[in-house]
Every structure is written in C-alpha cells, then in structure tokens.
Ligand SMILES: Cc1cc2nc3c(=O)[nH]c(=O)nc-3n(C[C@H](O)[C@H](O)[C@H](O)COP(=O)(O)O)c2cc1C
C-alpha cells in the first residue's frame with residue numbers, strides 16, 4: 129500500500145486511532161443560541177468521518193457560558209447537552225472514526241459577546257488587543273469554578289460515549305491567557321514565573337483526572353511559540369512564551385496525566401502564522417467583519433482599517449508576518465519535533481498539511497506521530513481516501529486563501545475559494561450541503 133506509515137494505527141495510552149490523519153478543530157455557527165446542538169453539526173462531522181480520518185477533534189466546545197466566543201456553538205456546560213453529543217459520537221463512530229471533544233473557554237478572546245455575559249473573564253483585566261473585547265480579571269474563587277467546569281465537561285464527554293477530550297490550551301484562549309508571559313499580568317499564585325502561570329492548566333488536568341479516572345483519553349493543544357509580537361505595528365506586545373517554556377509546560381502536563389500533545393502556534397487567533405494564509409482576503413473580511421462592529425473597543429476602527437488603501441497596508445503587514453506562502457505546509461513541524469523529543473506521549477502537529485509524502489516523511493522522521501488538518505479537509509473532505517488511492521495531493525487542493533476563516537463569523541463554514549469550483553452556484557451548493565439532511569423532516 130502507498131503511504132503505509134500514514135495508515136498505521138496510532139496507540140495512545142487510552143485510545144487507538146486507525147490512522148495518522150486527524151480532523152483538526154474547526155468551529156462553525158451551526159447550533160442554537162442557547163448552546164444546544166443541531167443536526168447541521170452532526171452532518172458536518174459526518175462528512176469528515178466518511179472521508180476517512182482516523183479521529184475528529186471537535187470544534188471549540190465551551191465548558192461555561194461565559195467562555196463562549198460566539199453564539200450558536202454547541203456547548204458542554206450542562207448535563208442536558210449529553211444526549212446531543214452522544215448522537216454526534218454515534219454518527220461518527222458508524223464510520224470507524226473516533227471523536228475527541230475540545231473543552232474550551234475563550235476568556236477575553238471572542239468574536240461576538242452574546243447577551244448573557246457582555247464581559248469575558250481572564251487572567252488579566254486588559255482587553256484583547258486585536259478586537260478590544262473587554263474582560264474582568266478572574267478571582268481565585270472564579271478560577272476554581274472554571275477548573276471545576278472543565279472537569280464537569282470531561283465527565284459529560286465521557287458519559288456521552290466520546291473517545292476523549294482535548295484542552296484548548298492554544299491560540300490565545302483562556303488557558304493561553306494564563307500561560308502566556310505576554311498576557312498574564314497577575315501578582316498572585318497564578319501569575320509571574322512559569323510555574324505559577326501553568327498552575328491554572330495543571331489544576332484543570334488534575335481535576336479532570338480526579339473526575340474521569342486515568343483511563344479516558346486527555347490531550348492538550350498548545351501554542352509552542354506565541355509570536356505575540358507578530359503584528360508589532362499594532363502594538364500587540366512582547367513576544368510571549370518561548371519554545372523552551374512551552375516544552376517545560378508539556379513535561380508538567382504529562383506528569384499530571386495528559387496522554388498526548390497537539391502542537392499549534394500563536395498567542396491570539398487568527399494569527400498571521402495560524403492558520404497561515406497565502407494572502408489576507410481583505411475583501412471577504414470587510415464583508416463579514418461588520419457583524420462584529422459593536423462587539424469590541426477596536427472593532428469599528430478595524431472595520432475602517434480593512435477598507436481601501438489602509439486595507440492594503442493591513443494586508444501587507446499580515447502577509448509579511450505570515451511568511452512565504454510556500455512554507456505553510458508543516459510550518460509547526462520544528463516545534464513538534466522539539467516537543468516530541470522532550471516528552472513520552474504521542475505528538476500531533478497542525479499547520480498546512482495536505483500532501484501525503486510530506487506527512488509520511490514527517491512521521492517517519494519522528495517529527496510527530498500524527499497530523500491534524502483543518503482547511504485542507506474543509507476543501508477536500510475525502511483527503512484520506514485520496515491518499516489511500518496512492519495520490520499524493522487532491523486535484524483541487526486547499527489554496528490557503530483563508531476565505532473559510534473570514535466568512536465563519538457571519539456565514540456557514542465551508543470552502544469559499546470560488547476558483548476551486550466550476551462556478552459560484554457549485555460553491556454555494558457545497559457550502560449549503562451541511563444542512564442536508566435538515567433538522568426537521
Ligand atoms: C474556520 C476555522 C475554524 C477554526 N476553529 C478552531 C477551533 O475551534 N479550535 C482550534 O483549536 N482551532 C481552530 N482552528 C485552527 C485549526 O484547527 C488548525 O489548527 C489551523 O487552521 C491550522 O491547520 P490547517 O492549516 O490544516 O488549517 C480553526 C481554523 C479554521 C480555518
């Protein structure tokens with residue numbers, strides 16, 4: 129068989145996955161405002177399970193209503209959501225695919241506030257620098273409440289029959305807001321030296337283990353490097369955690385009971401390096417960014433910035449920070465390799481993967497044990513089957529244009545690169561296929 133390594137099973141301590149191809153986390157606003165799930169999410173996840181990935185790592189699933197980043201994401205903050213997630217798991221399992229839920233809390237980093245909690249809760253009281261979402265600094269009692277919410281989320285995922293959970297410890301969301309030297313400005317036991325900044329996530333891991341036992345899969349997505357200064361003209365701040373600091377955090381997490389690490393990058397999201405794009409699609413961005421205008425202190429200014437000549441400048445500084453378009457595939461592999469060399473658990477790497485020979489080489493070289501893919505699978509849901517046929521790439525690969533990303537706050541998640549389709553109608557039909565079958569028949 130071609131690409132034999134890719135199709136070798138991967139055994140974690142508590143979970144075996146049939147191949148080395150994971151669907152990376154992709155959030156879309158498919159669900160109900162109150163956090164209950166919808167048929168569209170089941171349809172969405174089933175597409176990838178049918179396409180042949182070994183496991184799906186879910187979208188951002190809030191463990192607490194205040195940790196939601198945008199309305200219409202299915203949540204895991206209450207036992208009433210367990211039956212929905214059981215249905216998602218069942219649909220995916222029918223295609224011999226595992227399902228890992230991403231337990232998440234957005235902290236101060238959001239897209240649309242929603243009506244329940246206009247202010248986020250964070251390690252700091254400083255607004256997020258990209259959009260200016262306001263937040264309050266969490267008290268020790270609030271921290272304990274969030275830690276307990278993560279543990280309850282893991283328990284519910286287990287009761288729903290899912291195959292494991294992932295902590296969203298990457299990309300600027302709440303766990304990053306504690307870990308990051310660039311964001312965390314606390315003077316108490318949760319701020320200052322790395323050991324203090326890591327206290328929050330370590331408490332979460334221990335609380336999850338106390339709640340679900342040792343035999344349920346638990347992994348953590350981490351930004352191995354933060355590159356917090358990537359947009360220095362916008363004065364986002366100092367560079368943030370180094371690779372060495374993140375490796376130390378990974379070692380602690382493994383000691384505490386984490387079974388795998390998922391290596392990402394960047395202290396905010398989206399970040400020029402994540403998802404790294406061939407170009408910032410400003411025309412699409414202004415069309416959907418208007419829905420965020422009233423949400424943050426900087427969103428109206430950003431909306432104006434993305435227009436006209438200033439939009440071209442924003443585009444140029446974003447693209448400069450992103451680096452060359454031909455270096456997107458495997459961008460995080462050097463970091464994954466360094467993490468893998470330091471820990472005893474399997475490492476999954478995210479970032480641009482869509483060529484079988486590149487993935488095969490990375491695994492054979494022990495840079496990582498598996499890869500996770502987001503945009504390439506949005507573009508070609510059946511990419512694993514394409515690889516299985518011995519083809520190195522899809523005929524119409526993902527162009528890394530990031531139009532899926534900039535549309536997602538306002539429009540259904542899907543591939544918006546019209547050049548990949550015969551015409552606009554075909555593109556729209558593909559995007560809208562997530563609503564088939566419909567919720568009520
Ligand atoms: C539309 C979209 C939504 C995403 N949502 C999430 C998310 O909810 N949680 C997360 O950890 N990463 C999220 N990501 C990041 C991806 O999981 C992935 O790590 C990143 O896009 C790099 O992989 P890729 O080059 O294969 O797209 C998202 C990416 C995109 C494009």
Ligand code: SF4
Pocket residue numbers: 503504506507525526527528529530531532533542543544545548
């Ligand atoms: S819109 Fe399509 S081609 Fe562009 S990055 Fe997203 S999935 Fe890839």
